[in-house]
Amino acid sequence: xxxxxxxxxxxxxxxxxxxxxxxxxxxxxxxxxxxxxxxxxxxxxxxxxxxxxxxxxxxxxxxxxxxxxxxxxxxxxxxxxxxxxxxxxxxxxxxxxxxxxxxxxxxxxxxxxxxxxxxxxxxxxxxxxxxxxxxxxxxxxxxxxxxxxxxxxxxxxxxxxxxxxxxxxxxxxxxxxxxxxxxxxxxxxxxxxxxxxxxxxxxxxxxxxxxxxxxxxxxxxxxxxxxxxxxxxxxxxxxxxxxxxxxxxxxxxxxxxxxxxxxxxxxxxxxxxxxxxxxxxxxxxxxxxxxxxxxxxxxxxxxxxxxxxxxxxxxxxxxxxxxxxxxxxxxxxxxxxxxxxxxxxxxxxxxxxxxxxxxxxxxxxxxxxxxxxxxxxxxxxxxxxxxxxxxxxxxxxxxxxxxxxxxxxxxxxxxxxxxxxxxxxxxxxxxxxxxxxxxxxxxxxxxxxxxxxxxxxxxxxxxxxxxxxxxxxxxxxxxxxxxxxxxxxxxxxxxxxxxxxxx
Amino acid sequence: xxxxxxxxxxxxxxxxxxxxxxxxxxxxxxxxxxxxxxxxxxxxxxxxxxxxxxxxxxxxxxxxxxxxxxxxxxxxxxxxxxxxxxxxxxxxxxxxxxxxxxxxxxxxxxxxxxxxxxxxxxxxxxxxxxxxxxxxxxxxxxxxxxxxxxxxxxxxxxxxxxxxxxxxxxxxxxxxxxxxxxxxxxxxxxxxxxxxxxxxxxxxxxxxxxxxxxxxxxxxxxxxxxxxxxxxxxxxxxxxxxxxxxxxxxxxxxxxxxxxxxxxxxxxxxxxxxxxxxxxxxxxxxxxxxxxxxxxxxxxxxxxxxxxxxxxxxxxxxxxxxxxxxxxx
Numbered sequence: 001x002x003x004x005x006x007x008x009x010x011x012x013x014x015x016x017x018x019x020x021x022x023x024x025x026x027x028x029x030x031x032x033x034x035x036x037x038x039x040x041x042x043x044x045x046x047x048x049x050x051x052x053x054x055x056x057x058x059x060x061x062x063x064x065x066x067x068x069x070x071x072x073x074x075x076x077x078x079x080x081x082x083x084x085x086x087x088x089x090x091x092x093x094x095x096x097x098x099x100x101x102x103x104x105x106x107x108x109x110x111x112x113x114x115x116x117x118x119x120x121x122x123x124x125x126x127x128x129x130x131x132x133x134x135x136x137x138x139x140x141x142x143x144x145x146x147x148x149x150x151x152x153x154x155x156x157x158x159x160x161x162x163x164x165x166x167x168x169x170x171x172x173x174x175x176x177x178x179x180x181x182x183x184x185x186x187x188x189x190x191x192x193x194x195x196x197x198x199x200x201x202x203x204x205x206x207x208x209x210x211x212x213x214x215x216x217x218x219x220x221x222x223x224x225x226x227x228x229x230x231x232x233x234x235x236x237x238x239x240x241x242x243x244x245x246x247x248x249x250x251x252x253x254x255x256x257x258x259x260x261x262x263x264x265x266x267x268x269x270x271x272x273x274x275x276x277x278x279x280x281x282x283x284x285x286x287x288x289x290x291x292x293x294x295x296x297x298x299x300x301x302x303x304x305x306x307x308x309x310x311x312x313x314x315x316x317x318x319x320x321x322x323x324x325x326x327x328x329x330x331x332x333x334x335x336x337x338x339x340x341x342x343x344x345x346x347x348x349x350x351x352x353x354x355x356x357x358x359x360x361x362x363x364x365x366x367x368x369x370x371x372x373x374x375x376x377x378x379x380x381x382x383x384x385x386x387x388x389x390x391x392x393x394x395x396x397x398x399x400x401x402x403x404x405x406x407x408x409x410x411x412x413x414x415x416x417x418x419x420x421x422x423x424x425x426x427x428x429x430x431x432x433x434x435x436x437x438x439x440x441x442x443x444x445x446x447x448x449x450x451x452x453x454x455x456x457x458x459x460x461x462x463x464x465x466x467x468x469x470x471x472x473x474x475x476x477x478x479x480x481x482x483x484x485x486x487x488x489x490x491x492x493x494x495x496x497x498x499x500x501x502x503x
Numbered sequence: 504x505x506x507x508x509x510x511x512x513x514x515x516x517x518x519x520x521x522x523x524x525x526x527x528x529x530x531x532x533x534x535x536x537x538x539x540x541x542x543x544x545x546x547x548x549x550x551x552x553x554x555x556x557x558x559x560x561x562x563x564x565x566x567x568x569x570x571x572x573x574x575x576x577x578x579x580x581x582x583x584x585x586x587x588x589x590x591x592x593x594x595x596x597x598x599x600x601x602x603x604x605x606x607x608x609x610x611x612x613x614x615x616x617x618x619x620x621x622x623x624x625x626x627x628x629x630x631x632x633x634x635x636x637x638x639x640x641x642x643x644x645x646x647x648x649x650x651x652x653x654x655x656x657x658x659x660x661x662x663x664x665x666x667x668x669x670x671x672x673x674x675x676x677x678x679x680x681x682x683x684x685x686x687x688x689x690x691x692x693x694x695x696x697x698x699x700x701x702x703x704x705x706x707x708x709x710x711x712x713x714x715x716x717x718x719x720x721x722x723x724x725x726x727x728x729x730x731x732x733x734x735x736x737x738x739x740x741x742x743x744x745x746x747x748x749x750x751x752x753x754x755x756x757x758x759x760x761x762x763x764x765x766x767x768x769x770x771x772x773x774x775x776x777x778x779x780x781x782x783x784x785x786x787x788x789x790x791x792x793x794x795x796x797x798x799x800x801x802x803x804x805x806x807x808x809x810x811x812x813x814x815x816x817x818x819x820x821x822x823x824x825x826x827x828x829x830x831x832x
Contacts, residue, residue, distance in 0.1 A: 065614070066606070066621040240607050253610035264513050276511035277665065277762070277820045 010048045013040060016428055016435050022168045023437060024089050024427040035092040035485060038203045043087070054196045055086050055430060067188060067246055082185060083478030085429045088193060089440060089460040090204075093487035099162065099170060099444060100454045102354030105344060107158055107446050110175065110331045112347040114154040117330055118144050128346050129339050133363075136414055137333040138384040139178075141292060143299050144327030147316060150223045151450055155331075156323035157216070157287075158446040159183070159459075162354070164425035171357045171422070172340070173441065177332045178324060179289050182459040182479075183212060183445050184247035187254075189481040190457070205486040207456035212445070213254035216287075219449035220255075223321035224284040231284035233257045234274065236265070238290050238306055243473075248289050262290070267310030272320045285321045286311075292326045300326075334383040334417045335361055358420060362413040371418040372409065375402045378418040379469075380409070393469055395421050424469055427480065429462055439463045441471050442482065456484040512665045516611050518821040519604040520666050523612075524673035526601035527620070530594045531650035532681040533584050536561060538643035539715040544577070546707050555580040561688045562592055581639065586631050594646060595627050613660040616653065623649045671758040672816070679751035680809055682716055686738050687802040689715075690731070709734060716746045735798060736790035748805070749785040755812075756782045762820075774815035781808050 018026050025036045032040045043051065062068075062081045091099070116122055117134060124131045134140055159180030161173040190209050194201060217233065224231030237248035239261050252259035264274050265283065273280035293301045299312035314320045330336065331343075338359040344352045360367040360378070371378060375394050382390035392405045409416045426437035444458035460480040461471035471477040540558050547554065556575040559568045567590060572579040587593045591600070598620070605612060605620045626645060636642035654674075661667050689712045709729045713719040718737065721744050726733040741747035756767075756778050763771050770776040793801045 063625070064618055064622060066617060240603065245606075249606075249609040258510070258513060258516075259608075259610045260513065261515065264515050274511075275514045277514055277517045278511055281511045 011046070011051045011430065011433070011435065012044055013428065013435060017437065018426070019437060020166075021423055021437060021439075022164055022166050022425040024425055024440065025087075026428075036090050039088070039090065039197075039200050042197065042200050051086060051430065052433065058084060058086065058192050058196070061192065062188075082473055083462075083464055083476075084185075084189060084192070085438075085462055085478055085480045086193070086196060087428055087430065087435070088197075088481040088483050089427050089442070090483045090485065091442075093485045095170075096456065096484045097487070098353065100456075102170075102172075102352070103158075103160055103444060103446050103454050104452045105348060105350070105353050106160070106172065106175075106340065107155055107448050107452055109344040109347045110177065110340070111152065111154055111448065113343045114325075114328050114331050115152050116347075118147055118327060123343070123346055126346070128342050129336070133335055133339075133414075134330065137330050137336060139292070139327075139329030139333050141300075141327035141330070143312060144325075147325070147327070148318075149325045150321055153448050154325040154328040155446075156219060156223070156325070156448055158448070159443045160446065162442045162444065163357070163422055164442075166423040168425065170354060170442075172354050173357055174334075175332055175337060175340070176443070178329045179291060180443070180445070181244040181247055181289075182443055182461075182473075183455070184250040185479050186445070186455070186457055186459050186482070187212060188250075189479060193481045204483070206483040207486050209455060209457040212455050213251065215447055215453055215455075216251070217255040217257070219447045219453075220257075220285050220287055220321075220323060222449045223323060225318055225321065228284050232282065233285040233287065234260045234265075234283050236260055236262070236286050236288040236290055238262075238294065242289075244289065251287075257287075262294070262306045262308050265308040265311070267308060267314055270314060270317060270319055272308070272311060272314050283320060285323070287323050292329060295322075295326060334359075334381055335363070335414065338417065357422065360418040362409050362416040362418065367418075368409065368413055371416075372406055374418075375406060377421060379421050380405055380416055380418045383415045383417060391470075393421065396467075396469070421469070424463075427460070427462070429464070429478075429480075431466075436466065438466075439469050439471065440480065458482045458484075510664075512669075514821050516608045516666060517669045518817075519608045520611065521669045521673035521816070521821075523601045523604035523608070523620075524670040525677040526597040526604065527650055527653055528674045528677040529592060529681070530597035530601070530623075531647055532678075533562075533592065533594050533597070534643045534646035534650070535717065536685070536715055537581060537584055538640055538647070539711055541577070541639050541643075542714075543707065543711040557688055558584070561684050563684065564590070564592060578635065581635060585642075586627075586635075588631075595631060598623050598627050608666075611666050613656070615656045615660045619649070619653045619656050623653070665762055668758040668761045669820075672755050672762070675751040675755035675758065676809065676813065678746060679748045679755070680806070682738055682746050682748050682751070683802050683805055683809075685712065685715055686735065687799060687806075690735065690798055713737075718744060718746060732790060732794060735794065739793070740785060740788055740790060749782075752778065752782050752785060759816075772815070772819045774812060774819045777808070777812045777815050781805075781812065 013026070016026065016030075018028055018030070020028075025040070026032055059081060062084065068081050113123065117140075121131075123129055124134060155177045157180060159176045159182060161176060162170050163173045164170055186209055220233045221231050233255070234257055235248055235252040235255075237245060237259055239245065242248070249259055258274065260274055266273050266275060266280065268280065272283045272286070274283050288295065290306060294304045294306040296307045296309060296311040297304045298309045300307070311320070312326065315322050315326070338356065338361055341352045341356055344350065360371050362368045362371055371380065375392070376397070378394045380392040380394070385391070392401060394402070424439040424441065427440045428435040429438040431438075440460050440462050442458050442460055445455045447453045447455070460482045461473070462478045462480055463469055463471045464476055464478045468476075536558050540554060544554050553575065555577055559565055559575055559580055562584070568575070568580075568583050571587070571589075572583055583590060583593065585594045588595055590596060602620050602624045605617055609617050623646070626649065630636060630642060657667070657670060706729050709731065710719055713722050713734060716738065722734065722737050725741070726737060737744065738747055740749050742749060742753075744750055759775055759778055760767055763775060765771040765775060770779055
């Protein structure tokens with residue numbers, strides 16, 4: 001990267017424009033928000049070119065450390081560093097406490113919902129959700145019917161996607177209950193920023209994120225079959241060609257557990273073992289970063305070479321624990337997502353603290369007619385895809401793309417939903433030698449065992465392309481460190497009141 | 504704190520670190536061969552210009568080279584041995600393979616080891632994009648030093664646990680293999696050139712052989728004069744020189760015994776039995792007897808035996824096992 005040392009590289013906010021979007025750092029009139037004032041002061045006081053030098057140093061460091069991800073369908077140079085913007089996103093304590101309680105409520109309700117679906121299906125019998133919506137979900141697994149995972153928990157690790165609209169209000173965009181990734185970048189980004197902005201950390205009380213691996217290990221160990229005093233936890237990865245492989249090995253290393261592939265595991269007389277140089281060793285808990293389909297060819301896809309034959313039977317018998325629980329993706333289906341406010345109401349008897357983005361369900365005739373008429377204004381998503389694949393962003397689409405999606409929707413209405421195009425909030429991001437606003441989202445991570453823990457931080461994903469609303473790393477997205485501020489001692493009381501309000 | 508008291512080593516992980524070590528050692532050897540040979544060509548008169556063919560022969564991959572490149576010019580040989588991505592034993596391919604193996608066991612090796620392999624990868628890929636190195640010795644030196652650095656980092660940043668001993672095992676066996684191959688090819692070529700005996704070129708060539716295993720200075724200290732018999736003895740049977748075949752096999756045998764926990768002089772598996780036999784054969788060998796029976800025949804048999812050891816290691820440790828050894832744990 002070329003670093004200019006002339007006046008242009010001073011990186012000041014004086015000419016920064018919010019362009020009518022909700023900005024994470026600046027008010028519409030250009031004044032900085034109170035919780036970012038110290039950060040703005042520090043950035044403005046850096047010598048010319050310093051921030052770009054830091055950026056360059058951080059990128060070199062990431063490359064040397066081999067902190068890269070793989071891009072599918074890219075044969076040459078398949079490894080890239082995840083673009084990283086040095087200006088952190090700061091979340092004030094009061095905002096965070098709403099997010100935290102909203103996520104706890106949501107995860108609690110979703111667990112109750114999934115447990116109900118795989119047992120009595122009361123919510124279907126009571127007519128809250130039409131049965132055919134559930135039974136037609138690609139991620140519904142009839143093999144999981146009647147399963148009793150430890151603590152009745154199906155979503156142990158969640159990475160919920162939140163976005164803010166033009167009004168600054170937080171919405172849940174996706175639940176990501178299956179195998180959410182990205183938490184390693186939260187930890188790595190923090191390490192990089194602590195080296196670069198020690199001054200801000202001293203001045204603000206930023207809540208630490210580095211307890212995540214211990215919390216994760218503790219939660220995983222708590223799932224072990226009864227009577228196992230020293231459970232052996234392993235992390236199951238699809239292998240080095242998976243796009244999240246770095247994260248798998250990072251988390252295994254941080255937790256001190258073994259990283260295994262399917263071929264390392266074998267089922268023998270009802271238990272799961274790993275193959276070692278000294279023979280087979282029993283495994284008690286598997287943190288699996290492999291999709292349901294590839295877990296066990298006997299239970300799911302028979303053509304899969306990745307899985308461990310017989311694994312699901314051991315799981316069903318309570319001889320091994322799996323996190324996340326197979327079958328939990330049923331609540332991740334984008335059509336079922338639309339029902340989450342009703343799900344929360346049904347199981348928690350309260351309204352959702354964090355609202356959903358309004359969603360049109362194409363299988364409903366009326367919704368479909370509206371969607372087909374307004375494709376140029378909506379975002380259309382396939383019900384069972386993630387990672388920004390299978391998606392149409394109406395305002396940025398061509399007539400040909402819209403015609404193609406209209407065809408797909410008519411052919412398979414159950415598989416499509418649509419949402420209004422949100423004016424996602426923006427945050428100042430280094431672009432060449434100055435700051436520009438770029439759209440961001442926020443993915444906090446939630447652990448759920450006996451209790452629900454929300455990591456105070458998260459991955460702020462940035463759509464690096466100007467005007468783009470797609471933040472996925474596979475689509476050219478980058479990330480920012482996310483700083484959650486600790487409540488000021490005097491705020492503590494009002495905090496608990498916010499949490500207690502039924503909203 | 505870890506919950507499990509001991510940490511058994513996955514067969515796949517043992518396999519990966521073993522090969523990681525072999526590939527790094529292989530890359531270093533190739534870099535040294537190229538460097539020494541380049542240096543040698545500068546000392547020899549023009550009619551010795553076919554000096555690049557023997558180093559292709561050392562690799563045992565002459566056929567692949569001829570099919571792809573034809574004539575053994577310096578440029579062709581360097582391109583083939585250093586950068587050819589399709590040739591699995593080129594420096595480039597070895598480093599890529601070492602890195603792939605390291606990547607699959609990143610949580611087992613230390614971060615420092617991973618970063619060193621990664622930086623070697625960045626070095627060869629950057630050089631590959633630029634084409635052949637302008638200053639060949641400088642490039643070879645960079646590779647060699649990077650490999651040495653990796654060995655040092657491995658020594659000092661990773662616990663000397665079971666995985667570490669598999670690294671030592673792979674590295675020593677690879678080294679024994681390379682020294683024996685070099686000796687085989689060079690001895691075969693050098694010996695018949697009777698016309699050169701006693702000329703400066705003879706000395707230069709034997710010296711180059713020693714240098715290609717960094718043994719020249721150590722040989723001088725021990726034996727002084729350049730003599731083919733003593734060189735064979737030094738490279739095969741020396742007990743102190745770290746690239747002598749006997750030394751390499753002894754250290755490999757030590758590593759294997761730490762891995763299994765079997766006392767020295769005893770065996771608990773095929774690999775230990777085979778390697779132990781080989782070790783004692785060299786411990787009690789006499790160079791005159793080897794030479795009179797034919798060095799090539801001896802080295803050929805040695806290669807076969809070392810390959811058997813490698814196959815036994817695969818069977819004993821890396822292959823998937825059927826029945827639980829410690830069920831009910």
